[in-house]
Amino acid sequence: LAKTTQPISMDSYEGQEVNITCSHNNIATNDYITWYQQFPSQGPRFIIQGYKTKVTNEVASLFIPADRKSSTLSLPRVSLSDTAVYYCLVGNTGGFKTIFGAGTRLFVKA
């Protein structure tokens, strides 16, 4: 399983765009990139998943360069409620066991 590296923490202000980059140099050909969000006292929640280029949903965008050795989660116009830990994971289909890295603690300030 590919190891991921993310910043430990980030600070932002309400209304700003936040970009969290994850490095995964050893990503395999059939690996997907998935991001989860975890609020205190809750289990992680799926945000977005991609394989290459760009993926966008109602919550976030995921940018993946051609070499796929990194990815960037983009949260547009964050609010206080986006304060959470964000995990980047890399793996493939077929019931792979998911290994969580350290995650990035995002603090959104008023």
Added chain:
Amino acid sequence: SAVISQKPSRDICQRGTSLTIQCQVDSQVTMMFWYRQQPGQSLTLIATANQGSEATYESGFVIDKFPISRPNLTFSTLTVSNMSPEDSSIYLCSVEGETGANTGELFFGEGSRLTVL
């Protein structure tokens, strides 16, 4: 998607006792995963539970300490045996969603917060 219910949501336990955590899923799933999350830390996979077979434990976790049952496709239990204060953690049950648009997407329960005195 999958809805996961865990019991208990929290408990305070005495050293040396054992506690069983239950995980109920609203749909049939092949694989269930048990994670531990120590205070301020990331999630650590304890084991993978498949219905009808022995659970597969990750390095550092053994069956005698964390016995797991998986009697059917919607239910699993994790027992934390002979607890010590170091076992104080949040224990999370997780299942994998159906393959499709979101490959390998995991759904989590709310977790069971154990405090061992």
